[in-house]
Amino acid sequence: MADRPIIFSGIQPTGRKHLGIFIGAIRQYVEGQDRGEPAIYCVVDLHSISVPYEPADLRERVLDTAAILLAAGLDPERCVFFRQSDVRQHSELTWLLSAVTSHGDLDRMTQFKEKTGSARELASAALFYYPVLMAADVLAYRATEVPVGDDQRQHVELMREIARRFNGRFGAEGEDTLVVPELVVPAVGARIMDLQEPERKMSTTGGTEQGTVLVLDDEKTIRKKVGSAVTDSGREVRAAADKPGVTNLIDILAVARGVGRPEIEAEFADAGYGDFKKAVADGVVELLGPVRERYAELRPDEAALEATLEAGAAKARAIAEPVLEDVRRVMGFG
Ligand code: TYM
Numbered sequence: 001m002a003d004r005p006i007i008f009s010g011i012q013p014t015g016r017k018h019l020g021i022f023i024g025a026i027r028q029y030v031e032g033q034d035r036g037e038p039a040i041y042c043v044v045d046l047h048s049i050s051v052p053y054e055p056a057d058l059r060e061r062v063l064d065t066a067a068i069l070l071a072a073g074l075d076p077e078r079c080v081f082f083r084q085s086d087v088r089q090h091s092e093l094t095w096l097l098s099a100v101t102s103h104g105d106l107d108r109m110t111q112f113k114e115k116t117g118s119a120r121e122l123a124s125a126a127l128f129y130y131p132v133l134m135a136a137d138v139l140a141y142r143a144t145e146v147p148v149g150d151d152q153r154q155h156v157e158l159m160r161e162i163a164r165r166f167n168g169r170f171g172a173e174g175e176d177t178l179v180v181p182e183l184v185v186p187a188v189g190a191r192i193m194d195l196q197e198p199e200r201k202m203s204t205t206g207g208t209e210q211g212t213v214l215v216l217d218d219e220k221t222i223r224k225k226v227g228s229a230v231t232d233s234g235r236e237v238r239a240a241a242d243k244p245g246v247t248n249l250i251d252i253l254a255v256a257r258g259v260g261r262p263e264i265e266a267e268f269a270d271a272g273y274g275d276f277k278k279a280v281a282d283g284v285v286e287l288l289g290p291v292r293e294r295y296a297e298l299r300p301d302e303a304a305l306e307a308t309l310e311a312g313a314a315k316a317r318a319i320a321e322p323v324l325e326d327v328r329r330v331m332g333f334g
Pocket of ligand 1: 008009010011012013020021022023024025026044047133134135137138146147148149150151152189190191192193201202203
């Protein structure tokens with residue numbers, strides 16, 4: 001099966017995963033398990049030290065995230081699922097890739113600018129360097145596809161550039177050492193917006209509390225948040241640039257039902273916003289309810305979660321180490 005993609009994606013360790021991450025990323029991970037050979041997913045705990053954090057909390061948040069992904073349908077038998085810091089090759093490759101990454105590349109990253117604002121001088125070097133670690137995550141596996149939400153576009157563009165430059169600079173044997181991966185964003189739901197401020201993406205750090213549906217929210221909370229979502233003064237359930245709130249709800253319901261925008265627009269052509277929002281809330285409850293229930297079963301067994309992550313790390317190392325051996329060799333080490 002030479003044509004099957006090698007899929008890689010990463011997710012930050014927090015217990016506060018929201019509907020945007022679920023729709024933009026986690027849904028794609030689950031689907032990728034049957035296409036990828038292999039599909040590799042990683043909880044990126046090394047990335048989380050780029051902002052202030054509590055060491056004692058970090059392990060808990062990794063386990064929260066692992067349990068959410070398993071509850072959502074990741075199956076360790078059908079994918080490689082592990083904790084980033086368990087696989088040292090990520091850190092090593094980060095340093096090696098810095099030879100072909102310029103300061104200017106990192107300086108252009110909009111996420112860094114958005115996250116730091118006027119406090120740039122105080123930001124950690126790790127936050128500035130974050131995209132290089134992300135490139136190493138993917139390139140260490142010679143992954144061909146990177147499923148992410150729209151906000152990671154620029155980071156994936158940079159990792160593609162880093163891979164090209166590496167191959168150009170160290171390709172003396174006429175063979176490419178690294179693979180240039182493809183960005184994969186979902187056709188619908190690549191950018192789920194805050195329900196209260198639909199011109200901003202849904203986010204637990206930059207969004208509103210009421211406008212952010214968490215994967216682990218109970219049914220009552222979900223209904224309240226969707227019910228109070230901002231729409232507009234019109235009446236039509238139609239996706240349009242001047243109707244960001246309604247468009248966002250259409251996308252959410254389309255994903256929950258597994259259909260496209262036109263089907264939702266047709267179904268609600270004669271409905272008011274009240275009935276439409278009720279249907280969206282039903283859809284989200286159906287989408288997330290089973291995940292919350294399964295999470296409650298999985299999360300308490302920390303030993304089992306640790307064992308799953310460790311077994312995944314062993315599989316990951318076995319894939320990444322031969323790549324690192326090639327990288328070290330062409331760079332003149334060892
Ligand atoms: P993170 O943990 O912030 O987000 C995880 C994934 O969720 C997507 N996402 C969204 N999709 C749609 N609508 C939204 N409102 C929304 N918010 C988040 C993100 O695009 C992401 O795919 N840097 C990455 C983690 C990472 C990574 C990697 C990803 C580290 N190494 C290697 C791919 C490959 C991040 O912070 O994701």
